[in-house]
Amino acid sequence: MDRQGNTYTFLYASVMVIVVAAILAFLAQSLKPMQDKNEAVAKKMDILKSVQIESTAANAVEKYNKYIENAFVLNANGEKVEGDAFTVDMAKEVKKGDAERAYPIYECKLDNGQTKYIIPLRGKGLWGPIWGYVSLDEDKNTVYGATFGHKGETPGLGAEITTDMFQKPFTGKKLFDQGGDFASIEVVKKGQSQGDPHKVDGISGGTITSVGVGTMLEDCLSGYEKFLKN
Amino acid sequence: MSSEKEPLFSAKNLKLITTPLGAQNPITIQVLGICSALAVTVKLEPAIVLSISVMFVTVFSNLIISLLRNTIPSRIRIIVQLVVVASLVIIVDQVLKAFAYEVSLQLSVFVGLIITNCIIMGRLEAFALGNKPWPAVLDGIGNGAGYGFILIVVAFFRELLGTGFLTLPGLGAMQVIPDVFYQWGYANNGFMILPPMALIVVGIIIWVQRSRNKDLIES
Numbered sequence: 001m002d003r004q005g006n007t008y009t010f011l012y013a014s015v016m017v018i019v020v021a022a023i024l025a026f027l028a029q030s031l032k033p034m035q036d037k038n039e040a041v042a043k044k045m046d047i048l049k050s051v052q053i054e055s056t057a058a059n060a061v062e063k064y065n066k067y068i069e070n071a072f073v074l075n076a077n078g079e080k081v082e083g084d085a086f087t088v089d090m091a092k093e094v095k096k097g098d099a100e101r102a103y104p105i106y107e108c109k110l111d112n113g114q115t116k117y118i119i120p121l122r123g124k125g126l127w128g129p130i131w132g133y134v135s136l137d138e139d140k141n142t143v144y145g146a147t148f149g150h151k152g153e154t155p156g157l158g159a160e161i162t163t164d165m166f167q168k169p170f171t172g173k174k175l176f177d178q179g180g181d182f183a184s185i186e187v188v189k190k191g192q193s194q195g196d197p198h199k200v201d202g203i204s205g206g207t208i209t210s211v212g213v214g215t216m217l218e219d220c221l222s223g224y225e226k227f228l229k230n
Numbered sequence: 231m232s233s234e235k236e237p238l239f240s241a242k243n244l245k246l247i248t249t250p251l252g253a254q255n256p257i258t259i260q261v262l263g264i265c266s267a268l269a270v271t272v273k274l275e276p277a278i279v280l281s282i283s284v285m286f287v288t289v290f291s292n293l294i295i296s297l298l299r300n301t302i303p304s305r306i307r308i309i310v311q312l313v314v315v316a317s318l319v320i321i322v323d324q325v326l327k328a329f330a331y332e333v334s335l336q337l338s339v340f341v342g343l344i345i346t347n348c349i350i351m352g353r354l355e356a357f358a359l360g361n362k363p364w365p366a367v368l369d370g371i372g373n374g375a376g377y378g379f380i381l382i383v384v385a386f387f388r389e390l391l392g393t394g395f396l397t398l399p400g401l402g403a404m405q406v407i408p409d410v411f412y413q414w415g416y417a418n419n420g421f422m423i424l425p426p427m428a429l430i431v432v433g434i435i436i437w438v439q440r441s442r443n444k445d446l447i448e449s
Contacts (some may be wrong), residue, residue, distance in 0.1 A: 003301070003303055004303060004304065004305065008303060009303040009305060009306055012301070012302070012303055012306070012310075013306060013309070013310075016310065016313060017313070020313055020314075020317045023317065024317055024320055024321070027320075027321060027324055028324055031324050031325065031327070031328040034328035034329070035324070035327045035328050035331075038327065038328065038331035039331075041331075042331065042335075057331070057332065
């Protein structure tokens, strides 16, 4: 057949694409279980980090099983419903209306006997999804720790939400104001949060990501209001 | 070529591996693949993993294209090359996610960007399309190694002088500069971690190489 002809070229391209697609599909399928496992471990490390427990990929599962006593799902009324918090896909849940959403929550018992509640978050940054975990003290109001992650925020700017510098100030902030109303935590311009229990400093140059974190907190935490007030 | 069978590691074949390490280095001489050399050299570990990944892609893309070289319609040869390179890169990405998850998070976009690494397409066009599979494999090894070698050297100095640590795959971060040095007043150079210093380190390597090998200096 004429190697430079149209028929040959079309056939060549078609066969090549089918062969390549088959190889890649097979590979992706066979590696999927391992990738899922890695993601689950990374998720457990994130959850533990929100209660200030450092873990590595090697001991995350063990520590998770030790500290996380309970993982359950709430509905919008703050009642327990069927389901395991760990398997809830937050990316899907945040797209639903407030009333239909599942609200996963983790109960953690620290070495000193204190109970902490961990709430997963999911929202939008500048370029893609951001997520995180907030842990609350037993009063279900004071923040004990927070950790954030992102898919592809700008390194050095928005991506700084993963640093301690951004996350540490969340500790001690309050979700409810003195009147007991839900006030959330706002991420404000750097330097304007001083002394305010409902504000933390944002990142200079990472404004959209910072505001995204604030919106995510408001959006994800408001659904827990009934549970947290109990 | 003579009808006699050429030995696998003849002088000519070995040269395919050694010249890209030195006189034809893809980064310092041909100035290809600079972008990733600047971006992933803050720590040694990602630099090593990226080097291995790039080498894997150069070797296998060279091999596959060389095997197919007589069948590829010349009008779509760039597309064919891209499909081969892109599939190999996806394989690397998937394997890293399965076996080296944390490193894959660190490398994030750079694994995907191997596709655009000029070295790979450059070698396919310049070498694999016109040579037999075995020399093409050697050429892939040589160029992958030449690239990786520079990446690792740059990362070594940047991490050592910037943080005092060295991170090796499987071993984690190890403190190399002892605490006494710090007590004597030694300080890490935070500049080394910033991207401009990668450029300067590469520049120093080019300088050293050219002053040792006068043939490389353009008139």
